Amino acid sequence: MAAYQEVCVCGFEEFNQAVEQHEGKRIFALFVGSKDAEGNSWCPLCTQAEPVIREGLKRASQECVFIYCQVGDKPYWRDPNNDFRKKLNVTSVPTLLKYGTPKKLVDAECRQANLVEMLFCED
Amino acid sequence: MPTSSPPGRRARVLSPGTSRPSSEAREELRRRLLELIEGNRVMIFSKSYCPHSARVKELFSSLGVDYNILELDQVDDGANVQEMLSEITNQKTVPNIFVNKVHMGGCDRTFQAHQSGLLQKILQEESAYEYDLIVIGGGSGGLSCAKEAAILGRKVMVLDFVVPSPRGTSWGLGGTCVNVGCIPKKLMHQAALLGQALRDSRKFGWEYSQQVKHNWETMTEAIQNHIGSLNWGYRLSLRERGVTYVNSYGEFVEHHTVKATNRKGQETYYTSANFVIATGERPRYLGIPGDKEFCITSDDLFSLPYCPGKTLVVGASYVALECAGFLAGLGLDVTVMVRSILLRGFDQEVAEKVGSYMQQHGVKFLRKFVPVMVQQLEKGSPGKLKVTAKSTEGPETIEGVYNTVLLAIGRDSCTRNIGLEKIGVRINEKNGKIPVNDVEQTNVPYVYAVGDVLEGKPELTPVAIQAGKLLARRLHGASSEKCDYFSIPTTVFTPLEYGCCGLSEEKATELYMKENLEVYHTLFWPLEWTVAGRDNNTCYAKIICNKLDQDRVIGFHVLGPNAGEITQGFAAAMKCGLTKQLLDETIGIHPTCGEVFTTLEITKSSGLAVTQQGC
Numbered sequence: 001m002a003a004y005q006e007v008c009v010c011g012f013e014e015f016n017q018a019v020e021q022h023e024g025k026r027i028f029a030l031f032v033g034s035k036d037a038e039g040n041s042w043c044p045l046c047t048q049a050e051p052v053i054r055e056g057l058k059r060a061s062q063e064c065v066f067i068y069c070q071v072g073d074k075p076y077w078r079d080p081n082n083d084f085r086k087k088l089n090v091t092s093v094p095t096l097l098k099y100g101t102p103k104k105l106v107d108a109e110c111r112q113a114n115l116v117e118m119l120f121c122e123d
Numbered sequence: 124m125p126t127s128s129p130p131g132r133r134a135r136v137l138s139p140g141t142s143r144p145s146s147e148a149r150e151e152l153r154r155r156l157l158e159l160i161e162g163n164r165v166m167i168f169s170k171s172y173c174p175h176s177a178r179v180k181e182l183f184s185s186l187g188v189d190y191n192i193l194e195l196d197q198v199d200d201g202a203n204v205q206e207m208l209s210e211i212t213n214q215k216t217v218p219n220i221f222v223n224k225v226h227m228g229g230c231d232r233t234f235q236a237h238q239s240g241l242l243q244k245i246l247q248e249e250s251a252y253e254y255d256l257i258v259i260g261g262g263s264g265g266l267s268c269a270k271e272a273a274i275l276g277r278k279v280m281v282l283d284f285v286v287p288s289p290r291g292t293s294w295g296l297g298g299t300c301v302n303v304g305c306i307p308k309k310l311m312h313q314a315a316l317l318g319q320a321l322r323d324s325r326k327f328g329w330e331y332s333q334q335v336k337h338n339w340e341t342m343t344e345a346i347q348n349h350i351g352s353l354n355w356g357y358r359l360s361l362r363e364r365g366v367t368y369v370n371s372y373g374e375f376v377e378h379h380t381v382k383a384t385n386r387k388g389q390e391t392y393y394t395s396a397n398f399v400i401a402t403g404e405r406p407r408y409l410g411i412p413g414d415k416e417f418c419i420t421s422d423d424l425f426s427l428p429y430c431p432g433k434t435l436v437v438g439a440s441y442v443a444l445e446c447a448g449f450l451a452g453l454g455l456d457v458t459v460m461v462r463s464i465l466l467r468g469f470d471q472e473v474a475e476k477v478g479s480y481m482q483q484h485g486v487k488f489l490r491k492f493v494p495v496m497v498q499q500l501e502k503g504s505p506g507k508l509k510v511t512a513k514s515t516e517g518p519e520t521i522e523g524v525y526n527t528v529l530l531a532i533g534r535d536s537c538t539r540n541i542g543l544e545k546i547g548v549r550i551n552e553k554n555g556k557i558p559v560n561d562v563e564q565t566n567v568p569y570v571y572a573v574g575d576v577l578e579g580k581p582e583l584t585p586v587a588i589q590a591g592k593l594l595a596r597r598l599h600g601a602s603s604e605k606c607d608y609f610s611i612p613t614t615v616f617t618p619l620e621y622g623c624c625g626l627s628e629e630k631a632t633e634l635y636m637k638e639n640l641e642v643y644h645t646l647f648w649p650l651e652w653t654v655a656g657r658d659n660n661t662c663y664a665k666i667i668c669n670k671l672d673q674d675r676v677i678g679f680h681v682l683g684p685n686a687g688e689i690t691q692g693f694a695a696a697m698k699c700g701l702t703k704q705l706l707d708e709t710i711g712i713h714p715t716c717g718e719v720f721t722t723l724e725i726t727k728s729s730g731l732a733v734t735q736q737g738c
Contacts, residue, residue: 102351109359118362 002063010034010070012083018067019099026064027099028057028120030110031090033077034070042074046094049110053096056116067099151560152200152207157568160221161396162598164246165190168208168219171197175230176218182237188246222246252379254278254395256598259373259381259541262298264574264587265401266357271595273364280393281366282373282383288422289408289415295354296361296368299403299575300584302350307425308445310346312616315452319618323655337453339430347426375542379569382542397598400548400557400565400572401591402541404534404582409437413497417508418528421446429504431455432526437494439465441615443531444477448618451486458487458523460494462515466615470627473680476663480619483658491515497528536576546570551578561605563594571598581611612679612694614687619661622690624697626678631667635677641668643703643723645733649684650714660734664719666706674703681716689717 007018019027030053033043041047057066071077071084071093084090090097097104098119109115160166165183169176171194183190195201195217209215212226220227222245227233236242256272258265261283269281285302287293294302314337321335361368369391371383376392383391406420419427421442432455436447439461451457459481466474482488492512501507505526512521536555543550549566550557556578563571571594574587589606596602612624631640644665652658667678679693693701703723711718725731 102348102355104352104355105359112363114362115359118358 002060004028004057004060004064004066006066006068008068008070011072012087015067015069015088018065018069022065022067026062027067028060028064029067029069029095029097029099031069031071031084031093031095031097033074033093034072041070043093045107045111049094049096052111052113053094053116056113056120059117060120061122149203149207152203153211154560154564154568155562156204156207156211158562158564158598159191159193161224161569163191163221164188164223166221167192168195168204168217169193170195170201170217173217179218179220179230179233182234186246252394252396254280254367254393256280256397256399256595257282257373257381257393257395258399258401260298260399260401260403260537260574261296261357261368262401262403262574262587263300263584264403264591265298265399266296266361266591267588268399268401268573268591268595269366270360270364271592272599273361273366275595275599275601277599279366280395281361281368282371282381283368284370284372284385286372286405288405288420290419290423292423292426294426295351296357296370297350297354301353301357303422303425305584306350306353307346308421308449309616310349311342311425311449312445312452314342315449315618318452318454323651323657326655339453340428342453343426343428373541375546375548378546396569398570399591399594400538400541400543400570400576401574401587402537403575404536406530407533407535408530409494409532411495411497413499413508414494414530417497417499417506418530420530424529431529432505433524434458434527434529435460435508435510435523435525436529436531438531438533439463439467440531440533441466441469441617443529444481444617445615446529446531447486448481448616451481451484452618457485458489458525460489460492460510460512462493463491466621468627469615469621470623470665470678470680471629473621473623473663473665473682476661476682477615477617477619477621480658480661481617484618489521492521494528495520500524534575534582538576554578562597563590563606580608581613583611583613586611610694610697612690614690616687619682620684620686622679622681622686624679624690624694625676626667627680628665628667628678631669631678635669635671639670641670641674641703642666642727643668643725644727645719645723645725647683647716647719649716651684662716664723666703666720666723668703676701676703676706679720681720683716685716692717693720 009015009018032046032050033041035041076082077093092106094110095104095106096110096116096119103119105115105119165188167179167190169192195204198204205217208219212219214229216229218230220233222242225245227236233242255277257280258269259282261281265281269279273279283296285293300306318337358368369383371385373381373383376382380392380394383393406422408414424446431450434450434455434457436443436457436459443459444466447457447459464471465478478488492514494510494512496511498509499506500509508525508528510523510525510528538550538555538557546567548557548570557565557572557576558578559565559572563573565572573590573594575582580586586608593602593604593606596604610625612622614620614622626634628642642665644663646660647662647664648659649662662683665680666676668674669677676697679690679697681689706721709721711721725733
C-alpha cells in the first residue's frame, strides 16, 4: 500500500498540464466520459469500472500520481479527430494506463480487479 | 461427458505399421497408456459392445463425473493395448478402470468400491501436485500451450526468464519472435523497403526537395514501443485466463518439481503433474577473442540505442542475410562474411540469387572467410572494431575495420542448464535439442517439449504455436490430433524476399531422382518495378513436380516482392494436393506477381531460356 496523489482534470489541455507538472513521477491516468451536473457519466462502463480502479489504486505498490481525466461530452468523444484519439492514442473510455509505458487497460478490462491489480503493481 | 475417439474414424494409439510391436514400439505404447492414465481423472479402457463397460460408464455418468474412454475395439492396435494393460495392471479383461491414477480394476471391483465408499474417497483426493501443467519458457510455443490448457480448465503456470545477453540486453514476455525475432525483423525490413519505395516514388511523379535520411533511434523507439505493447498484451491474456505467470528462471530439481529463481535470486519451488519445455534458443558465439566483449547478436540489434554504422555481419543464415539486408537498405555500409554456402537447407539456386541481389545493391560479401579475432580500436556508441579473418581455403588473412560486428552463425538450444539431467530427460548432446515422439513427448512420460528446442522440426513460430495448442488439447483429453510437420511454408525477408513451401530442388532430387521430377521455372518482372526502373530478369518462380504422382507440386519457390503473402496461399493449395494441371487450370489474377505460377511452361529439362519479355 503506497501513497498516491490524485489530480482531477477535464479535457486534453488540462491533462497535458498535469502530466508536465508531475514530470519524472510515476503517473497513472484514468480517462472517463465526463459527468453531468448530477455527477453521472454518459459512459456506463466508466461508472462500473471506477470503484474497481479506486480499490486497485489503494493497493498500488509504489508512490504515484493518479490523474482522473474527464474527456468531454459524448459528441466530442465521438469525433474521430479529437485530441485524445489523435495525440494520445486513447481511443475508448474507460481507459486506464500507466503514462509513458505500453501498459493499458480498455473497456471491460477496467472493471476486472485482477487485471487492474496487475497494472498498478510494479514488475 | 465422456470423451473418446471420434466416431467414423479408426484411431490408433500407435502410428501405423506397428502391428507386431518391436520393443521400441512397446515402450512407446506403454508411455502413451501411462499418459492417458495420468492425464485423466477417470480413465476407462473398454470395448463399445461390452455390457460391463456400459454399466461402468453409466455409474460415472450418474455420479456426474467426467471420464475419458478408449474403446479397444475401435482402435487398430486394440489387442496390443489390452496386452500392455495386462502387463501394467495384471488384469487381462476390459473394462479396465483408473481413477486419479489408481487402478480400480474391472466392473465388479469398481462397483464394490462405490458401495463401500472407497470410490468416492479416491475421486475426491486432491491432486498430489500444485499445478496440472508448468510451462518453462514464455515464447510462441509455451504461451500457446499454456493458454489452451487454461481454456480447458487446467491449473497452469508459465515460467519465463530472459538471461541477459553478454551485452546486457533483456526483454519482456513473449519469447524470441516477439522481442528479438520475427516482429522487429519484419518491421526493420519494412523500414528498409520504405526507403526503396521513396527512391521509386520519384519515377512515379512524386516531387520533394528534402534530402531523405534515416533516423535509427526514431525507428527503434517505435518498434520497441510496439513490442512493449505485445509484452503487455501477453501478460493480460495470461491473467485473463487465470494462468500464473512468474518471471523466474525455471529448472528441474527432482521429478515433478522445478525451482524458480527470480531476478533477485529468490528461489521458490513448484510441483506439477505435467511439464512442457519451451525454452527456445539463443545466438551462438564464435569462441574467438573479443567475440562476447565486442560483438553483438540479433538479441542486441533490435534495441540498439545507437545506429550500428558500418557493420560486419558474420554468418549466412537467414538471420544474417535478413539483418544485413535491412541495414544496407537503411543506408549503412554492410559486409557479410560467409564461411561456405548461403542459407543452408534452402534451395541453393534461389539462395545464390538472394545473395546476388544483395550484392548488386551494395552489400559486400567476403566468401570463404571466418573471423579469428575481434579487437576494439575505439570505444563509443558505436565504437571502432578491427576484425581479423582467415580464409577457409588457404593461408590468406584479411583485416577490416567496422563500427559494429553482428554475429549470426546459428542458435543454441537452452537445454543444458535447466536440470534435465536430474530427471533423466535425454537431449542430443551435440546440439542440445530434445528428441520427441510424434506427440511431443520426451523420454520421460510427464515431460513434453515444443518449439525451437525440438530435434528435427522447423524452427518457426507458427509451428510452435500449433504444436503447443494441440499438445494442450491432447494432454487434457479434448483431442487426439497431432501436429502435422509436413510441407511447412516459410519466407526469408531479405531485400528480395524468398518464399518457399515443400522441397528444395536438391532435396527433391535426392528423394525422387532427377528423371522423376519436372521443374518448371521462369524469371519475372513485377509491374511496379517497370516504371521504377528496377531490375528486370531478377525475380524468379520455380515449382518442382513429381512425375510419378500426377505432377504433384512438391516444391514451391518464389523470389520477389511480397513473397510471404504469395506463398501462404500456395501452401494451402499444396496441402490440398496441388498438381501442375490444377495450377494450369487456375486462372491468374492480373496484374500480380503470383499469377506467374498459373502460366508456367518452361521446364529445366527443355533447356530453354527463361528471360522475360513484355507485359
